Amino acid sequence: MAQAAVSPGLLVGEGSAPAAGPPAGLERPNFEIVPRRGLPIVAVILVALIVAVAANKLWPLMFLHVVGGASWTIIDLFLGFVLGPILGSLPVPARIALTTRLMPKMVLIMPTAVIVTLTAGWQLGTHLGFVLDTFYLHGWVLASYIVVGVMAVIALGLLEPANIAVLTELKKPQPRPEVIERLMKRFIYTSGATGLMQIATLVIMTKLASG
Amino acid sequence: MSEGIPAEGARLDEPRLPPVTQLGMASLALIVAGGIYLSAHLPEHVPLTPAIVLLGASVLLFAGNVLALSRVQGFAWGRFFEVARWALLAYALIAGMIEYVFVRNHTSGGPLVVLTLSLVVFAVHVPLLIGFTVARYYET
Numbered sequence: 001m002a003q004a005a006v007s008p009g010l011l012v013g014e015g016s017a018p019a020a021g022p023p024a025g026l027e028r029p030n031f032e033i034v035p036r037r038g039l040p041i042v043a044v045i046l047v048a049l050i051v052a053v054a055a056n057k058l059w060p061l062m063f064l065h066v067v068g069g070a071s072w073t074i075i076d077l078f079l080g081f082v083l084g085p086i087l088g089s090l091p092v093p094a095r096i097a098l099t100t101r102l103m104p105k106m107v108l109i110m111p112t113a114v115i116v117t118l119t120a121g122w123q124l125g126t127h128l129g130f131v132l133d134t135f136y137l138h139g140w141v142l143a144s145y146i147v148v149g150v151m152a153v154i155a156l157g158l159l160e161p162a163n164i165a166v167l168t169e170l171k172k173p174q175p176r177p178e179v180i181e182r183l184m185k186r187f188i189y190t191s192g193a194t195g196l197m198q199i200a201t202l203v204i205m206t207k208l209a210s211g
Numbered sequence: 212m213s214e215g216i217p218a219e220g221a222r223l224d225e226p227r228l229p230p231v232t233q234l235g236m237a238s239l240a241l242i243v244a245g246g247i248y249l250s251a252h253l254p255e256h257v258p259l260t261p262a263i264v265l266l267g268a269s270v271l272l273f274a275g276n277v278l279a280l281s282r283v284q285g286f287a288w289g290r291f292f293e294v295a296r297w298a299l300l301a302y303a304l305i306a307g308m309i310e311y312v313f314v315r316n317h318t319s320g321g322p323l324v325v326l327t328l329s330l331v332v333f334a335v336h337v338p339l340l341i342g343f344t345v346a347r348y349y350e351t
Binding site: 049050054056119122123126131132146149150153156158162165176183 | 232235236239240243244246247250251252253254255294297298301304305308309311312313315316337340341343344345348
């Protein structure tokens with residue numbers, strides 16, 4: 001695997017300085033911002049989603065909604081409350097190694113989990129009558145729309161652009177530590193915020209499932 | 212959490228830029244609010260005025276964002292389009308999936324038009340935000 005050197009200040013706040021000078025010996029693994037090997041898997045999942053919606057059968061819709069939603073929720077909680085704080089406390093080379101391996105996968109996994117959850121969820125809600133305003137827990141359904149909406153705005157407006165920009169910066173021969181620092185801060189804060197919103201999602205979804 | 216978030220380091224020396232991210236998030240929030248409003252009523256009859264007002268405000272913010280960004284001197288447009296076009300492809304696909312599930316459930320007429328236009332704004336504004344965030348830190 002090809003390697004590139006980066007400044008030791010990268011991903012570190014204290015005493016960071018622009019990486020104007022020669023590389024100081026830390027190694028940055030070569031990586032793809034969007035892992036191409038994952039694209040066929042995403043395509044298969046999306047085709048399965050289209051087929052499930054077209055068929056409108058309970059089990060495939062339930063399967064996709066639960067698997068997508070569980071993935072989305074657990075990843076958000078794990079990133080926000082477990083991996084995010086750990087990432088901030090790791091030594092610089094470990095942070096770079098983890099970031100360049102984890103975040104490209106997130107570029108594919110998160111949008112796929114979100115679209116599968118929402119699309120299958122809407123079709124499932126239609127199939128079961130949950131989306132009708134005559135449904136006795138319609139208020140809970142509306143609450144789920146609002147929670148998902150807030151998470152979507154945070155994720156689409158802040159998290160996803162920061163993720164792509166961090167990876168793009170890390171691809172440069174001389175990444176700027178202050179850019180990475182600012183974007184990682186945004187990433188960690190927004191991960192925590194969406195993690196909190198996911199707790200609300202768990203409350204709402206368990207209420208809807210149990211009646 | 213003190214160890215989790217790096218302290219303020221070297222300040223970024225970058226030109227003054229319009230509040231593209233803030234306007235973009237406001238525009239997306241309006242689109243999402245319109246989507247929630249429509250979804251809360253479907254498949255029953257939906258009074259469209261609130262959804263149209265939200266969509267119109269979102270379109271205005273989007274247009275303002277594009278206008279403000281187009282006036283920035285020395286912006287890395289090459290980098291912006293390089294990133295934004297792929298993001299556009301991805302988010303057009305996502306918007307298409309959402310459109311598909313509503314059409315599949317017989318959404319039609321005015322609600323479908325408002326929903327489609329909302330998805331168009333969503334599908335172009337998110338790539339704009341991604342392209343902007345990457346290009347603002349680009350150095351030749």
